Each structure stands twice: as structure tokens, then as C-alpha cells.
Amino acid sequence: MSARVRIKDIAEKVGVSTALVSYVMNGKEKEKRVGQDIVKKIREAAGELNYQPNRIAQSLRTGSTKTIGLIVADIAIPFFGQLARVIEDEASKNGFTVIIGSSDEDAIKQGSLIDTFSYRQVDGLIIVPSDGTADQIAALVKQGMPLVLMDRYFPELETCHVCLDNYKASYEAVNHLISQGYQQITMIAYRSGMIHMHERIRGYREAMAAANFANYIKVLEVPYSFSRTETENSIEKCINGNKEIDALLFATNSLTTAGLNYINKMGIKVPDEIGIVGYDGNEAFDFFYAPITIVEQPLNEIGTKSVNTLISLMNDPDKIVRFDLSHSLNIRKSSR
Amino acid sequence: MSARVRIKDIAEKVGVSTALVSYVMNGKEKEKRVGQDIVKKIREAAGELNYQPNRIAQSLRTGSTKTIGLIVADIAIPFFGQLARVIEDEASKNGFTVIIGSSDEDAIKQGSLIDTFSYRQVDGLIIVPSDGTADQIAALVKQGMPLVLMDRYFPELETCHVCLDNYKASYEAVNHLISQGYQQITMIAYRSGMIHMHERIRGYREAMAAANFANYIKVLEVPYSFSRTETENSIEKCINGNKEIDALLFATNSLTTAGLNYINKMGIKVPDEIGIVGYDGNEAFDFFYAPITIVEQPLNEIGTKSVNTLISLMNDPDKIVRFDLSHSLNIRKSSR
DNA sequence: TTATTTTGCTTAATCGATTAAGCGGAGTAA
DNA sequence: TTACTCCGCTTAATCGATTAAGCAAAATAA
Known part of the structure; x- marks a missing residue:
């Protein structure tokens, strides 16, 4: 050089x-x-x-790297890719650079990403925390690392977060299905200890109960897997032979995809034989023969709020703020 | 802290x-x-x-940050998101961390990303270069910055690259369509000075000519735009009223998406009224009522080769290697 | 015994910036 | 004239690591 x-x-x-x-x-x-x-x-x-x-020399001297570490489940998943893009832009506007890591929802990988980022002296972290990593997050808080949790959080910990109001989102999704005449609504979710999943399920349950459909409440909890085939099999096993379902609420994008593949394969008619609502938009759902109704998250708002919260946390470490943002229900053919 | x-x-x-x-x-x-x-x-x-x-102190002293800068068009686009993921994993295996930037195919943005990354002392860059940035790339080469171009390159510059053999990919895609009985095959591409686009078009032209369909050769060059609507309009304008098309070869993922929306809207029957082949896989194309035949790129190979080439370049700066990898044609309903 | 080598450690320069402290000289006040 | 304040600059310590050079003691060779 x-x-x-x-x-x-x-x-x-x-x-x-x-x-x-x-x-x-x-x-x-x-x-x-x-x-x-x-x-x-x-x-x-x-x-x-x-x-x-030379930023390295500056960083060593000033103690600030002007770098943000971002840990998502998988940058290859469009939801996180889009979020990453918003975060990149907002960070850059504020003079920060972003380094990104994918945890695959795995506690060990998340731990080593945190280590890597922290010994690279990032000024702060934005994390989509994996199941069972409350201790890791607690340790970061104790260290005084500026930290914003995104998409999920741990209610027992004093951290900033920027998430969706998942309870409300599910509640309204169910109400929408009910308003369209569906009754036997089943929810398909991931088996997870994380709050976002719990809240999505709770919203479903309470909406069903409020409509006096408590006896139709059924939640199918699929173990998390990278293999789509595996996920599809789990879903198949549970839907199969179950005549008492007239609508499905999928708790995530990937579950929706897997479920639609199954529905396609079986030739089940949407929305007549079964109504469908999924979480998170995706080009794919536009091309399904009956475009899918989705719970859409405010990606721009989530991303920018995460960055801005993090930056303000760097200056004022004790200011805990939490955002539970509102979804928008994008109603299309799959539920009417 | x-x-x-x-x-x-x-x-x-x-x-x-x-x-x-x-x-x-x-x-x-x-x-x-x-x-x-x-x-x-x-x-x-x-x-x-x-x-x-403290990696910062180490970096200052040793002159190596163990960091790779990756510049793609947009990390939110699944193709680049997946590539980024492969690169992240391969880099991490080798002790490197990746910082990512999105250029939006814009020369100015790309320039400022290069500046940012270079004054952060990255050890090397992997770039998906934008149109009209040969001078930027040449400057990097002159500086001696280890550099690998991905997805596209500048034939006039002495750089390493890892790309698809786009000529061959288009050639074979066209041959496939022809073997299925299509003749009036039109190509829809972006207007671009970049080699990958030229090669895709050249492959199309030569395959058509070789089959004696030279008189059916028609290439529609759409100006690049972020707005999907705009892209759709451009496509609509050109297909519309054109009875003499029985198949379409789309040069990119986003063009395929835009085109399919139009085809859906118009109620054109795939594959009977029109055959379709697109570039780059995408969940969305699986859900189209006639799943789309696609030219699939070897993402894993592209990503790992890019990283490994870059790392070997750090040790041996003069070793120029170029990869033009083979696609695989994933044949499905849209073209038979 | 003396000379030489080996062993096991310390010293201090260095990477490239930031920044507190200090130092002459000019200007002003008494 | 002397004392004080400003001005405009330099000096040098510092961030946390790496590493060449060197030194004293012990081990070995002559």
C-alpha cells in the first residue's frame, strides 16, 4: 500500500x-x-x-471506535436483512459503522459474537437476543455496555428495547379472522422461551377467549430448525387429519412459508377451506395464488429507534427506554 | 464500563x-x-x-485489523443478504470480522463507503462494483489495497474477481427455452455498462442466433430504479401490445419480480401463453402459480472463494486470480 | 580458570492520533 | 520600568499492545 x-x-x-x-x-x-x-x-x-x-489510532486514544455491533438471527433472512439496512443507514448518518453477526438463534454463537464485538471495542450493541441468553445480556449490562435489544427482550432485565407490541398484533389478527367468519383458528408458533413468541400466543389466546372461542384454542409449537423440510414436516404432522381448523395464524415468516408449501402440496384452498394470516411481509406472499394477509412490522421505525436509542444511551447510560411499536395489518386475499 | x-x-x-x-x-x-x-x-x-x-491497540501496532469490508448493492436484497451471510461465516472461520455497506448501485455512495472502510484500516475489500466506478477501483488497486470484485468486474482492470459465467448461463437458459418449443424469446435486462449485464445479454443473443432465431432477438433495457412500481411500468410499456413474444428471460431477480407482477395483473398464462426464466432464486418464485425456472448462482462458492481469494491476496498481493463459476439451471413449471 | 553460549528476563521504542501542561514573546496595565 | 495577561505555539504523556535490543546470571566449552 x-x-x-x-x-x-x-x-x-x-x-x-x-x-x-x-x-x-x-x-x-x-x-x-x-x-x-x-x-x-x-x-x-x-x-x-x-x-x-487513522481511525484505529483515534479509537485507541479516544476510547471510542464509532462502531456499532449488530447481532441478528440471520442476515440472510429478509426481515433481518431489511432491518440491517435501515440500521446501517441510520448509523452512518450519525457517523457510526456497523459490524454484523448472525447468531442462528444459538446461545453459543451469540456469546462468541458478543466477545468478538466487545474486544473490537464497539461503542454499543444492538442485539436480537436468542433464547436462553439472559445471562449474557445481564453480563453486558453489568459491564456497562450500551445495549439495545430488538425484536425481543427479557422482562426480568433492565434494558432498553425496541420491539413490536406482539400481544396487540396477534389480538387484532385474530379479531380480523373472526370478523371474516373464521372460528376454528389455530396458531402455529415456534417453541421458545422468548417473550415475543409468548406475547404473540397470548394475544391469540385472549382474542379467542374474548370471542367465546376458547374451546377452539389450539397452539402448535414447532421446534426451531434451520431446515425448512423439518419445519414443514412438523407442521404437516399437526395439521394433517385435523378437520377442525378453518384458519391458521402463523407466528413468523418462516413458519408461514413452510405452512404454505404444505398447503400447496395438499391442494387445500385458501381462503375458502382455510384462512391465513402470517407475520412479516415477504415478496413470496404476494405471489401466492391468494396473497397472504400479514402482520407488518414498522421496520424503519424499529431500525432508526434502535440506533437512536443506542446513541443516546452512550451519552446517558442510565436512561432506560422501551418501545413496543404498533404493527399494521395488511389485509389481502388469504383471509376473506 | x-x-x-x-x-x-x-x-x-x-x-x-x-x-x-x-x-x-x-x-x-x-x-x-x-x-x-x-x-x-x-x-x-x-x-x-x-x-x-484490545484489538484496537493490536491493530495499531501490527497494522492489521483483521477486518474485511464488504460493499454490496443492498444488504436488504436476499441475494446479497445470503452472500453476506456466507462471507460472514467464512471470514469468521479465518479470524476476520466483516463490516458491510450498501451502495444502492450508486457511484458516490460506493466512494464514500470505500473511504470509510479504508480509513478504518480494513485489511481488504470485497466489492460488488457499481456502474461507472472503474476509477475508484483502479485507485484502490494503485494503493495496493487487497481487493476482490464480486458478481461483476471491469475487464480493463487487473483485479481478482469471483463471478458467474453469465454468458454461459444466459446461453443455456435460452437453449432450454428453445428446447421447450419457445421461439420468440425476449430478454429483459437493466440498462447498465457493467460486464455481467452485457454478458447475460450476449449469451442470449448468441444462443438465439445459433438457433437461427436472430430475427426474434429483442432486448428490453430497463433503467435501474429502486421503485418497483417504476420498474413495473417500464416493463409494462414494452411488453404491452407486443404479441410477438412467447417467452421472457429476465436478467435479474428484481426484474423477474416486477415482470411477474405485471403478468399476474394482466392474467397472462404461464407457461402456455408465455414461458419464463429468471436469474437468482427467491422464495417468491416458488409460490408463483407456475413455479419459476431460474438460473441459480452458487452462492456458497462465490462467498467462500471471495473470502479466500482476498485472504491469499493479503499475503501475496500480486497473485491475480479470476473465477467465472458455473450456474445451475433449476427447471420448473414456468418454462414447459 | 577464562571465554563463550544459552537462558530468561527487562527496557524502551513504536504504531498514529489526542490533549494537558508549559514556555517564550508581545501587548497591556500600573 | 516592572508585572501581568494573552497569544501562539511546542513538548511530551498517553491509549494498549508488540517486539527488537540488551543485560545479567547460569550453563557449557576450552
């Missing part, structure tokens, strides 16, 4: 000390009383040499 | 100099002849204090 230009090179060229150059480069020429002509000379020299400060 | 443990803390605890601690932490205790009992004591102390080296 052609010799990088250092602050020292500029200092030598102009014939001053490195301190002056640093002051000027950081816009402190007034405060530090640098002479006008020197300021000009330094600016010119910096321009000519195309000086770019 | 609770006081970070430094090498000095360990040195003081054990009662030795920081040099010894550094040697032991880097596994150089043999080479540097550190006494056995001291090695043990240092290891113990490091464990007790839970020492994690």
Missing part, C-alpha cells in the same frame, strides 16, 4: 508540531487559538496530501 | 514485564524462551482476570 499520510507528514510539510495539525483537523482552531495563516496552511497541506485520519 | 483488563494488569499481578505476557498470549513462549512456571502463572492470571486483548 502506498505510504499512508499521517498527521506527522502534514506537520513536517507545514513546519509545525503535530498538535496544531490535530487541533485544526478536529475543528478546534478557535478554542486552541491557532493562527489564521497556519490554519490555512494546514488545511491546504491536508488537502494536497489527501490526509485521512 | 467496568475497568477493562490490560496486559499491564496481568504483568503486575504476576510480577513480570508486559513483554512476557504478550509473548505468552501470542503463543510465542517457546520461541521467546519464557520459563515454564512463568508461562503457567501468566495463563492463570489471564484466566482469572478474564483478559481479552
Whole structure:
């Protein structure tokens, strides 16, 4: 690599000390009383040499890397990809760079990502926490690491979070199905200890109970798996032979996809034989012969709020804020 | 944040100099002849204090950040999200962390990402270059920045690249359509100066010519736009009223999506009235009533080869290697 | 015994920036 | 004239690690 230009090179060229150059480069020429002509000379020299400060050296000295670590379940999943993009843009607006890691919903992987990011001295973390990682998160809080949880959180921990109001989302999704005449509504969810799943299920249950359909309440909890085939099999096993279902509420995008594959395979008619509502949009659902009604999350809001909350946390470490944002129900053919 | 443990803390605890601690932490205790009992004591102390080296300080000293910068068009697009995931995993296997940026196919954005990444001292870059950025890439090469281009490249520049053999892919896609009895095959591509687009078009043209369908050759070049609606309109304008088309070859994922929306809207029958082949897989295409035949790229291979090429380039800067990998044609209902 | 090598450690420079402290000289006040 | 304040700059410590150079003691060779 052609010799990088250092602050020292500029200092030598102009014939001053490195301190002056640093002051000027950081816009402190007034405060530090640098002479006008020197300021000009330094600016010119910096321009000519195309000086770019070395962020690593700056980071070591100032203790701030201007870097945010983002841990999602899997950046290849469109939901997280889109969120990552919003976060990238918002971070960049504020002078931060984002490093991204995928945990695969696995506690061990999440732990090693946290380690990697933390010894790279990130200024803060945005995490979509995996099941069973409350201890990891608690440890971060104890360390004083600025931290925002996204999509899910641990009610027992004092952390900032930006999530969906999942209870309300499920409740209204169920109400919508009921308003369309569906009664025997089954929910298909992941088996998980995480709050977002619990809330989605709770919303379903309470909406069903409120409509006096308590006896139709049925929740199918599928174990999490990367293999779509495996997920499909689990769903198949449970729907199969079950005549007493006239609608399905899927708790996630991937469950919806798996479920639709099964429904396609079996030739079940949507929305006549079965009504469907899923979570999180996806191009795929537009192309299903009966476009799928979805609970849509405010991705932009989630992403920007996460970043801004994190940044304000860096300045004011004790200000805990929590957001439970509202969904929008995008009603289409699969539920009417 | 609770006081970070430094090498000095360990040195003081054990009662030795920081040099010894550094040697032991880097596994150089043999080479540097550190006494056995001291090695043990240092290891113990490091464990007790839970020492994690400060990567920033290491980077400043060693000149290597163990970081790779990845610039894609948009991390929210599944194709790039999946690629990013493969790259993340392969990089991590080799001790590297990835920072990601989205250029939106825009030269200015790409330029500022390169600046950001380079002044963060990344050890190398993997770039999906935007149209009109040959000068940026040339500048990087001149600087000696280890660099791998992905998905596209500039034939006039001496760089490593990992791409698809786009010519062959289009050629075979067209041959497939022809073998299914289609003749009036139109290609829908983006207007772009980039080689990948040219090659896709060239493959189409030559396959058509070879089959004596030269008079049916028609390439529709759509200007790139973020707005799907806009893209749809462009496509609509060109297909509309054009009776002399019995098959469409879409040059990208997003064009396929836009095209299918139009086809859906118009109620055109696939594959009877029109045959379809698209580039790059996508869940969405599975759910189209006639699942779409696609040119599939070897994502894993592209990602891992990009990372490995980049790493070998860091050690051996002059070794230029170029990969033009083979696609696989995933034949489904839309083309038979 | 003396000279040489080996062993096991310390010292201190260094990476590239930031920034508190200090130092002359000019200007102002007494 | 002397004392004080400002101004404009330099010096040097610092962040946390790495690593070449060097030193004293012990071991070995002559």
C-alpha cells in the first residue's frame, strides 16, 4: 500500500508540531487559538496530501471506535436483512459503522459474537437476543455496555428495547379472522422461551377467549430448525387429519412459508377451506395464488429507534427506554 | 464500563514485564524462551482476570485489523443478504470480522463507503462494483489495497474477481427455452455498462442466433430504479401490445419480480401463453402459480472463494486470480 | 580458570492520533 | 520600568499492545 499520510507528514510539510495539525483537523482552531495563516496552511497541506485520519489510532486514544455491533438471527433472512439496512443507514448518518453477526438463534454463537464485538471495542450493541441468553445480556449490562435489544427482550432485565407490541398484533389478527367468519383458528408458533413468541400466543389466546372461542384454542409449537423440510414436516404432522381448523395464524415468516408449501402440496384452498394470516411481509406472499394477509412490522421505525436509542444511551447510560411499536395489518386475499 | 483488563494488569499481578505476557498470549513462549512456571502463572492470571486483548491497540501496532469490508448493492436484497451471510461465516472461520455497506448501485455512495472502510484500516475489500466506478477501483488497486470484485468486474482492470459465467448461463437458459418449443424469446435486462449485464445479454443473443432465431432477438433495457412500481411500468410499456413474444428471460431477480407482477395483473398464462426464466432464486418464485425456472448462482462458492481469494491476496498481493463459476439451471413449471 | 553460549528476563521504542501542561514573546496595565 | 495577561505555539504523556535490543546470571566449552 502506498505510504499512508499521517498527521506527522502534514506537520513536517507545514513546519509545525503535530498538535496544531490535530487541533485544526478536529475543528478546534478557535478554542486552541491557532493562527489564521497556519490554519490555512494546514488545511491546504491536508488537502494536497489527501490526509485521512487513522481511525484505529483515534479509537485507541479516544476510547471510542464509532462502531456499532449488530447481532441478528440471520442476515440472510429478509426481515433481518431489511432491518440491517435501515440500521446501517441510520448509523452512518450519525457517523457510526456497523459490524454484523448472525447468531442462528444459538446461545453459543451469540456469546462468541458478543466477545468478538466487545474486544473490537464497539461503542454499543444492538442485539436480537436468542433464547436462553439472559445471562449474557445481564453480563453486558453489568459491564456497562450500551445495549439495545430488538425484536425481543427479557422482562426480568433492565434494558432498553425496541420491539413490536406482539400481544396487540396477534389480538387484532385474530379479531380480523373472526370478523371474516373464521372460528376454528389455530396458531402455529415456534417453541421458545422468548417473550415475543409468548406475547404473540397470548394475544391469540385472549382474542379467542374474548370471542367465546376458547374451546377452539389450539397452539402448535414447532421446534426451531434451520431446515425448512423439518419445519414443514412438523407442521404437516399437526395439521394433517385435523378437520377442525378453518384458519391458521402463523407466528413468523418462516413458519408461514413452510405452512404454505404444505398447503400447496395438499391442494387445500385458501381462503375458502382455510384462512391465513402470517407475520412479516415477504415478496413470496404476494405471489401466492391468494396473497397472504400479514402482520407488518414498522421496520424503519424499529431500525432508526434502535440506533437512536443506542446513541443516546452512550451519552446517558442510565436512561432506560422501551418501545413496543404498533404493527399494521395488511389485509389481502388469504383471509376473506 | 467496568475497568477493562490490560496486559499491564496481568504483568503486575504476576510480577513480570508486559513483554512476557504478550509473548505468552501470542503463543510465542517457546520461541521467546519464557520459563515454564512463568508461562503457567501468566495463563492463570489471564484466566482469572478474564483478559481479552484490545484489538484496537493490536491493530495499531501490527497494522492489521483483521477486518474485511464488504460493499454490496443492498444488504436488504436476499441475494446479497445470503452472500453476506456466507462471507460472514467464512471470514469468521479465518479470524476476520466483516463490516458491510450498501451502495444502492450508486457511484458516490460506493466512494464514500470505500473511504470509510479504508480509513478504518480494513485489511481488504470485497466489492460488488457499481456502474461507472472503474476509477475508484483502479485507485484502490494503485494503493495496493487487497481487493476482490464480486458478481461483476471491469475487464480493463487487473483485479481478482469471483463471478458467474453469465454468458454461459444466459446461453443455456435460452437453449432450454428453445428446447421447450419457445421461439420468440425476449430478454429483459437493466440498462447498465457493467460486464455481467452485457454478458447475460450476449449469451442470449448468441444462443438465439445459433438457433437461427436472430430475427426474434429483442432486448428490453430497463433503467435501474429502486421503485418497483417504476420498474413495473417500464416493463409494462414494452411488453404491452407486443404479441410477438412467447417467452421472457429476465436478467435479474428484481426484474423477474416486477415482470411477474405485471403478468399476474394482466392474467397472462404461464407457461402456455408465455414461458419464463429468471436469474437468482427467491422464495417468491416458488409460490408463483407456475413455479419459476431460474438460473441459480452458487452462492456458497462465490462467498467462500471471495473470502479466500482476498485472504491469499493479503499475503501475496500480486497473485491475480479470476473465477467465472458455473450456474445451475433449476427447471420448473414456468418454462414447459 | 577464562571465554563463550544459552537462558530468561527487562527496557524502551513504536504504531498514529489526542490533549494537558508549559514556555517564550508581545501587548497591556500600573 | 516592572508585572501581568494573552497569544501562539511546542513538548511530551498517553491509549494498549508488540517486539527488537540488551543485560545479567547460569550453563557449557576450552
